[in-house]
Amino acid sequence: MEKVNKQFLTGHEVVVQACVDAEATHMFGYPITPGTEILSGWIKKCQEDKKLHFLQTEDEIAAGFTVCGALMAGSKAFTATAGPGTVLMQDAMGMADGMRLPFVTIIAQRGGPSSGTVIYSQQEVNLAIHGGNGEGLRLVFSPSTVEELYRLTRKAFNDAWTYRFPTVVLTDGYLLKTKQDVTLDFAGENVEPKPLVSEHTQKNIRNIYTFEQELMDELENQKKDFDEMAKTVTEFESYKVESCEELIIAHGIVGAAARDAVDELQAQGKSVGLFRPITLSPFPKDELNKLVKGVNKIMIVESSMGQLRDLVKQSLEVENKIKIEGLYKPAVGIEVEEIVELFK
Amino acid sequence: MNIKILLSGDGGQGIQLIANMICQAAFGSDFHVTSIPNYGLEQRGGVSLNFIQISDKKIVYPKFTKPDILLIMSPQAKERVVEYEKNGKLKLEIGEYEQILKENNVPRQSQNIFCLGLIAKILEEREILKKENVFELLEKKLVTKSGWEENAKSFELGTL
Numbered sequence: 442m443e444k445v446n447k448q449f450l451t452g453h454e455v456v457v458q459a460c461v462d463a464e465a466t467h468m469f470g471y472p473i474t475p476g477t478e479i480l481s482g483w484i485k486k487c488q489e490d491k492k493l494h495f496l497q498t499e500d501e502i503a504a505g506f507t508v509c510g511a512l513m514a515g516s517k518a519f520t521a522t523a524g525p526g527t528v529l530m531q532d533a534m535g536m537a538d539g540m541r542l543p544f545v546t547i548i549a550q551r552g553g554p555s556s557g558t559v560i561y562s563q564q565e566v567n568l569a570i571h572g573g574n575g576e577g578l579r580l581v582f583s584p585s586t587v588e589e590l591y592r593l594t595r596k597a598f599n600d601a602w603t604y605r606f607p608t609v610v611l612t613d614g615y616l617l618k619t620k621q622d623v624t625l626d627f628a629g630e631n632v633e634p635k636p637l638v639s640e641h642t643q644k645n646i647r648n649i650y651t652f653e654q655e656l657m658d659e660l661e662n663q664k665k666d667f668d669e670m671a672k673t674v675t676e677f678e679s680y681k682v683e684s685c686e687e688l689i690i691a692h693g694i695v696g697a698a699a700r701d702a703v704d705e706l707q708a709q710g711k712s713v714g715l716f717r718p719i720t721l722s723p724f725p726k727d728e729l730n731k732l733v734k735g736v737n738k739i740m741i742v743e744s745s746m747g748q749l750r751d752l753v754k755q756s757l758e759v760e761n762k763i764k765i766e767g768l769y770k771p772a773v774g775i776e777v778e779e780i781v782e783l784f785k
Numbered sequence: 786m787n788i789k790i791l792l793s794g795d796g797g798q799g800i801q802l803i804a805n806m807i808c809q810a811a812f813g814s815d816f817h818v819t820s821i822p823n824y825g826l827e828q829r830g831g832v833s834l835n836f837i838q839i840s841d842k843k844i845v846y847p848k849f850t851k852p853d854i855l856l857i858m859s860p861q862a863k864e865r866v867v868e869y870e871k872n873g874k875l876k877l878e879i880g881e882y883e884q885i886l887k888e889n890n891v892p893r894q895s896q897n898i899f900c901l902g903l904i905a906k907i908l909e910e911r912e913i914l915k916k917e918n919v920f921e922l923l924e925k926k927l928v929t930k931s932g933w934e935e936n937a938k939s940f941e942l943g944t945l
Contacts (some may be wrong), residue, residue, distance in 0.1 A: 449812045586845065620820040622812055623937055636911040712870045776850045 445754035447624050452587050453478035455625065456547055459594035460519060461486055464631045465545070467518035467651075468495045471526060474559040475614030476549030479521040492598065500524045505533020505544075512542045512585040513646065515700060517637030519545040523614075524553055528563050531536075531572040534607055538577020539648035542637070543601035543608070547594065550613040551585070552772030561614040561691055562772040568723040569609045576660065579606040580674060581722040585696040587621045593719070595629070602632040603611075605668045613719065613744075615702040615774060616694045641770040671723035681707055682714030682732055687784065688755055689715045691742040695775050699742055702780035710783055718752075733763055741767035742752040742780055787840040789849045790881055790904065790911065793866045794858030797829040799897035802805020804835035806901055806922050810914040811839045813922075819847035824917070854907065856900055863880035877903055877932040885942070888929070894932060916944050 456479050460468070470480045487493040498504040502521050511518035522530050524758040529549050536639065538542035550565040552558030569581045578598055584590040594610050603606040638644050650656040678696070681703050682688065686767070696717035706713040716732055718725050731740065743749040746769050757763065768775065768783055792806065794800040796863040796916060799820055808820045816839045823834040838844050855873035857863045863870070863878070870876065879886075879896060882903075890897055901923070927933055 447812075449809070449818065449846055460919050558875065560823065564856045615848070618822055619820075621844070621847065622819075653878060694846070699850070776848060777846060778850050 447622050449620060449622050450587070451478070451620045451769040452480055452590050452612065455587055456521070456594050456612075456617070457482035457486060458625065459591045460598075461490075461752065462464060462594045462631075463517070463598035465517040465519050465598060466493055467508075467511045467516045467692065468520065469498055469504040469511070469518065470520045471496075471498055471501050471504050472607040473526040473549075474645065475551055475561070476521045476526070476547065478522040478617070479547055479549070492599065501529035502532055505530045506536070507541070508544055509533055509536055509542055512537075512544060512634075513637045513752055515634050519547070519598070519632040521547040521549065523549040524551040524559075526564070527568050529570070531568070534579075535575065535577055535646050537607040538573045538575065538579065540622065540646045542773030543598075543605055543634070545597050545601050545608050545610070545611065545725060548776055550611065557576060558772060559614070560772075561774060562694065563613065563744040564746075564748065564772060565611065566666075566721060566745065566752070569611045573602060578606055578663055579722055580604070580606050581611050582609065582676075582721060583611045583692040583696075583721050584616065585678075585693055585700075585717060585719075587616065587619055588623050588625070589624065589719075590616060591625050592780045594774045597772050599632045600674055602634055603668070604674070606667065611693070618675055618705065658671070667723065668753070674720060675723050675725045675728075676719035676727050677725035678715070678717040679715065679728070679732060680715040684712070684735065684741050685714035686712040686715075686736060687738045687740060688733065688736045689713060689742055689780065690717070690739045690750055691715065692718050692721060693704060695744060698775055698777050699780055701777040706778065706784055713784055721749075721752060722751050725758050729756055730758050731755070731760065733757065736763065738764045738766065740783055741765065741769075742783075743767070744773060744775060746768055746771050787838060787842070787844075788854070788908075788911065789852045789853035789864065790837040790839070790854045790856070791849075791869055792837070792856045793862035794833055794897065795829075796824060796831045796833045798833065798858050798879040799894075800833040800835055800858065802926070803901040803904070804837060805898050806906060806919055806926070807908070807914075808837060809922050810905075810906070811918045813918060814914050816841060816913065817844050819844045821847045821862045831870075832859075832862050832899055834862075834865070839908075854904065856904065858896065858900060868918075875907070889938070889942055891939045891942065892932070892935050895935045898936045899943040902940040904943075905940075906944045
């Protein structure tokens with residue numbers, strides 16, 4: 442596999458690089474901390490390469506619908522947003538849900554409700570997965586390191602255009618602002634975009650139906666396709682889980698802290714492993730259920746009041762038999778030492 | 786080897802600039818480096834932090850609670866990092882250098898560069914980087930800007 446020299450880059454910079462390397466051509470967005478540097482970084486790329494385009498729209502609603510239009514015309518378009526912007530983006534994402542548009546959004550989670558903080562959270566999990574009206578199905582990735590942020594952003598475009606489901610890279614202000622030495626893997630093919638409607642033949646991509654049954658049939662088809670896709674795209678990391686008695690479950694950057702914590706706990710002789718869902722939707726259910734069979738306690742660790750816990754509980758087949766505890770710290774970071782402390 | 790450095794000061798004091806210089810120099814010496822800034826809404830006046838890790842192994846999680854080196858550049862920053870101060874090993878507090886800064890006429894806006902000198906010296910002793918390399922990076926960044934002479938002198942003073 443082709444590797445390039447080590448670079449020293451921020452999360453924002455690797456996201457922009459991943460979008461360029463995925464051969465995305467259009468970004469429509471409205472600046473909001475901590476995601477603004479994705480827009481400004483993309484604008485810089487547009488100045489260097491005339492094939493790339495951007496438009497700063499009047500708000501996230503306009504940005505989202507402009508993405509929908511560009512996608513239908515066959516452009517690999519995307520957006521990035523955060524916090525209250527993620528709320529406004531739901532209208533257009535909902536249209537993308539209904540029409541099966543390959544809508545790629547990078548979400549830079551910040552504290553909420555409302556303007557909250559501009560810094561960090563893991564509070565936009567529900568919004569990323571279930572933010573639309575109806576029951577739209579979305580592919581949601583949660584990267585835990587800067588290198589993984591690159592890989593998953595790049596993959597988001599390929600999966601979106603292959604399976605035609607809206608795709609979210611759910612990241613946060615900490616990971617995006619982290620500057621780190623990275624070795625990016627540029628190898629891999631990009632899926633070609635193609636116009637979803639044609640000027641010459643009539644094709645109606647619908648987001649409204651006259652009859653209830655028609656809509657239900659469509660949704661059932663979507664569910665079938667999504668479940669089929671899940672077999673291929675579902676990703677997770679199991680770290681040092683061999684015959685572990687207790688299992689930490691964490692995602693995103695908290696997953697990175699948990700990984701360090703597992704190293705420390707095992708060095709202390711404790712039997713603790715880590716399960717880190719990389720796709721939050723579809724959730725790696727089967728793998729989780731297999732893994733918890735030998736475990737006597739689950740410890741959920743997240744920077745929200747329990748959005749990951751709810752995903753885990755929905756997924757567990759043996760929920761009643763297993764003890765679930767957790768460290769829930771809405772909108773603040775979780776340190777390695779705090780996680781280690783949980784097992785004292 | 787893993788060294789954790791927490792830099793703290795007021796917004797506008799130049800914390801992020803010196804963080805960048807330290808990281809670039811360590812990266813140039815082929816170490817794994819992470820840096821994560823933390824500041825609020827304010828353009829000036831708030832507390833500005835930067836968490837740096839330098840390691841010979843790949844770094845998974847960029848934040849930490851126990852800094853090996855803790856820089857405190859203002860009373861407001863000191864309040865903010867009180868939890869880290871408890872766990873910190875080596876503390877560099879600007880207040881303790883008041884006399885030297887005064888005697889050498891280090892202007893307020895060069896105090897961060899003086900602190901950069903202090904840290905560069907420590908990191909050279911620990912064979913992480915060369916202070917000349919930090920100076921070169923600094924020169925490249927600031928040589929055309931006003932106050933370069935004072936900055937160069939302040940850096941030198943910090944490394945003594």
